[in-house]
Amino acid sequence: MNEQTDRNITADSVDRFDGSGRTVSTTANATVNATADTINRAADRGDFDRMESRIMQALAARTAAAAATDEPEFGARTVAGTTNVGVATVPYAGHTDGNASYDALVTHATVPHNAPENTSADEAVNTAIANALAASPLRREHAIATAVQAGVPKRVTLWSTLREARGSLRLRDLFFGAWDCVAVALVMTVAVWLIPFLRILSDGARVFTDPGILYASMFLAAPFLYEATHLLVRWREHEQRTDELLRTMRWSFVRLCALRMLVMGAVAATLIVAYGLCVNAVGMQMGLVESGGITGAAGMPNATETAGFLMTTNAPISRFSLATLLGVAFSALFLFGIAQLAADVRCRWPWSMAVVPTAWVVLGAVLLVWHDVLTPLLTGLPPTVALVTAVATGIAYFAAMNRFVRLSPAVARFA
Amino acid sequence: MLTVDNVSKKLSGKTILHDINLEFDHGVYGLLAPNGAGKTTLMKLMTTLLFPDTGAIRLDGEDITALGERYRGQVGYLPQDFGYYPNYTPRQFLRYIAALQGMPRAGLDERINTLLDMVGLADSANKRMRTFSGGMIQRVGIAQALVHDPRILILDEPTAGLDPKERVRFRNIIHSFAANRIVILSTHIVSDLETIAGHIVMLRDGTVFANAAPADICKSMEGKIYEVPADMPLHFGQRLLSEVQYGGVTRLRIYSPEPIAGASSLPAPGIVPTGPVAVAPNLEDAFLVIYGG
Numbered sequence: 001m002n003e004q005t006d007r008n009i010t011a012d013s014v015d016r017f018d019g020s021g022r023t024v025s026t027t028a029n030a031t032v033n034a035t036a037d038t039i040n041r042a043a044d045r046g047d048f049d050r051m052e053s054r055i056m057q058a059l060a061a062r063t064a065a066a067a068a069t070d071e072p073e074f075g076a077r078t079v080a081g082t083t084n085v086g087v088a089t090v091p092y093a094g095h096t097d098g099n100a101s102y103d104a105l106v107t108h109a110t111v112p113h114n115a116p117e118n119t120s121a122d123e124a125v126n127t128a129i130a131n132a133l134a135a136s137p138l139r140r141e142h143a144i145a146t147a148v149q150a151g152v153p154k155r156v157t158l159w160s161t162l163r164e165a166r167g168s169l170r171l172r173d174l175f176f177g178a179w180d181c182v183a184v185a186l187v188m189t190v191a192v193w194l195i196p197f198l199r200i201l202s203d204g205a206r207v208f209t210d211p212g213i214l215y216a217s218m219f220l221a222a223p224f225l226y227e228a229t230h231l232l233v234r235w236r237e238h239e240q241r242t243d244e245l246l247r248t249m250r251w252s253f254v255r256l257c258a259l260r261m262l263v264m265g266a267v268a269a270t271l272i273v274a275y276g277l278c279v280n281a282v283g284m285q286m287g288l289v290e291s292g293g294i295t296g297a298a299g300m301p302n303a304t305e306t307a308g309f310l311m312t313t314n315a316p317i318s319r320f321s322l323a324t325l326l327g328v329a330f331s332a333l334f335l336f337g338i339a340q341l342a343a344d345v346r347c348r349w350p351w352s353m354a355v356v357p358t359a360w361v362v363l364g365a366v367l368l369v370w371h372d373v374l375t376p377l378l379t380g381l382p383p384t385v386a387l388v389t390a391v392a393t394g395i396a397y398f399a400a401m402n403r404f405v406r407l408s409p410a411v412a413r414f415a
Numbered sequence: 416m417l418t419v420d421n422v423s424k425k426l427s428g429k430t431i432l433h434d435i436n437l438e439f440d441h442g443v444y445g446l447l448a449p450n451g452a453g454k455t456t457l458m459k460l461m462t463t464l465l466f467p468d469t470g471a472i473r474l475d476g477e478d479i480t481a482l483g484e485r486y487r488g489q490v491g492y493l494p495q496d497f498g499y500y501p502n503y504t505p506r507q508f509l510r511y512i513a514a515l516q517g518m519p520r521a522g523l524d525e526r527i528n529t530l531l532d533m534v535g536l537a538d539s540a541n542k543r544m545r546t547f548s549g550g551m552i553q554r555v556g557i558a559q560a561l562v563h564d565p566r567i568l569i570l571d572e573p574t575a576g577l578d579p580k581e582r583v584r585f586r587n588i589i590h591s592f593a594a595n596r597i598v599i600l601s602t603h604i605v606s607d608l609e610t611i612a613g614h615i616v617m618l619r620d621g622t623v624f625a626n627a628a629p630a631d632i633c634k635s636m637e638g639k640i641y642e643v644p645a646d647m648p649l650h651f652g653q654r655l656l657s658e659v660q661y662g663g664v665t666r667l668r669i670y671s672p673e674p675i676a677g678a679s680s681l682p683a684p685g686i687v688p689t690g691p692v693a694v695a696p697n698l699e700d701a702f703l704v705i706y707g708g
Binding site for chain 1: 462463464480483484487488490492494496497498499500502503507511512514515516517518559563
């Protein structure tokens with residue numbers, strides 16, 4: 001129906017362009033009425049995008065006709081509907097950012113065309129446009145709501161940031177100019193995470209029966225990707241001197257960084273799960289994680305070797321728990337995230353970049369050195385508790401992030 | 416209207432700006448001051464990169480800090496030290512800036528094409544910026560400041576690195592842009608300001624020393640600028656501004672607070688004057704007199 005109307009509008013304008021404007025046919029009048037109906041129906045439904053599109057098409061057709069007949073495009077003659085300028089000039093939702101075409105649309109709609117030959121047809125459209133713009137209660141309410149929305153500062157939340165980002169920022173925009181930093185961070189993360197993994201492969205029996213060292217390693221390494229990306233991207237922007245420009249954009253730098261952190265947090269979380277599953281799979285392969293001997297893969301101790309080890313050391317089998325590992329890793333990631341957000345708010349560059357990683361490395365080193373103390377503590381912990389702790393820190397992280405995106409640049413030293 | 420009300424700013428314990436009061440309506444405003452006088456600080460305050468210690472900057476009566484993104488979305492900014500992405504093309508960069516300015520994607524490519532054409536980079540739109548000269552980078556910077564059609568344009572040293580042809584192009588862009596917008600720019604090239612700016616704001620010792628049209632500033636120097644023979648000794652209060660070459664003859668352009676006895680008006684072009692001659696002051700003379708030549 002709408003496509004049909006579009007074609008009819010075009011046909012009408014061509015008709016006039018050919019110089020037959022003096023006799024607008026019954027078909028043309030019907031087309032105009034159909035246009036008016038479409039506009040009115042769209043307005044009544046509150047489908048303002050469609051309404052605006054139809055009005056624009058009608059105006060374009062009329063402008064073309066005016067140009068063809070060498071008439072002044074818009075005359076001074078006033079007809080019904082021009083008294084509604086006050087309402088009609090209220091900014092339109094989604095088009096408030098200096099949309100000249102909409103302003104033109106409103107102006108055109110309220111200053112009717114002076115076309116003596118086509119007066120009845122034009123007035124039909126004029127009336128429809130004016131009615132659609134002004135008379136529809138929905139339109140008026142919408143316009144008022146839009147004006148209020150534009151005038152009152154919006155409350156920025158993490159959710160609103162994500163919602164707005166979905167409409168305007170793409171993933172490639174988030175790390176624009178810094179994808180190489182992301183790649184380097186990923187490579188570094190793989191290297192760091194490989195260290196405990198290689199330890200598992202070389203001395204799996206000891207690691208799985210004394211998993212404190214594995215948990216401590218994961219506590220230390222889990223936030224690595226998150227922090228490495230954050231640090232490298234910030235350093236790059238600082239070195240390239242693009243950060244100053246980015247801070248003057250409508251999308252605040254704080255919100256931009258928050259989105260980056262969320263994306264890298266999500267990637268880190270995915271990798272943690274994958275890593276945990278890999279560790280678990282290796283443990284199963286070694287016959288350490290689940291009871292029942294399975295033949296080890298090439299280069300790995302098989303079940304007989306494992307059993308021999310266990311007999312000599314009298315170590316209990318399978319103290320390792322995937323849930324605990326994931327709980328520790330996620331808790332570490334979220335705690336680190338919270339600490340980094342706090343540092344970003346309270347410390348100046350470059351200290352904000354250095355303080356948390358340094359503290360984290362020290363803490364991780366302490367845990368690694370005293371993993372003997374850590375092992376009974378964490379192995380004795382029910383896995384559910386570890387997971388609940390991870391969820392709790394996750395909630396705290398998102399709450400901290402929600403506060404972070406609301407920060408005024410005047411308050412946040414980071415910005 | 417953008418107003419700066421009683422703004423003071425200290426950086427590292429040093430007062431950079433003290434009790435600045437300014438009003439910016441439509442038109443081009445040139446900030447003129449020597450290095451370290453606070454031009455960039457003032458511009459950073461107006462772009463919310465810095466915040467006043469006292470006073471406030473308001474847009475239509477509302478504090479720009481409170482306006483937040485509603486203000487930043489109306490401002491285009493070219494920093495003095497414009498950072499760019501060497502591995503990206505101007506087109507990609509402008510798309511990125513447009514996204515950060517919250518522009519809808521519809522019609523963006525046409526807008527970018529128009530801008531690139533306007534700054535003379537249409538042919539290099541898809542080349543990586545690492546291959547660009549300093550002038551080309553500067554033009555990318557000007558384009559990014561204009562991409563979202565801002566109401567307020569703040570340009571810190573926009574003509575640095577531009578060749579004379581590009582400076583003329585820049586002046587034309589600014590002239591067409593400033594009709595119903597606020598353009599605030601700083602430059603060391605005084606002649607640029609003379610031709611572009613409708614108002615000149617001169618800062619000295621962290622305060623506004625002058626805020627007037629270039630012609631008015633020049634008028635205040637009328638009858639005080641002379642060209643004299645190179646061997647003429649300068650009296651107390653007189654100050655050397657520059658040297659002027661007439662073929663092989665060097666003459667001095669000086670500031671004299673008192674009229675010089677026997678000074679004539681400038682002879683017809685082509686004739687080298689021999690004695691002291693009163694000349695029409697320009698903005699550069701004013702700059703040198705005010706800030707010490």
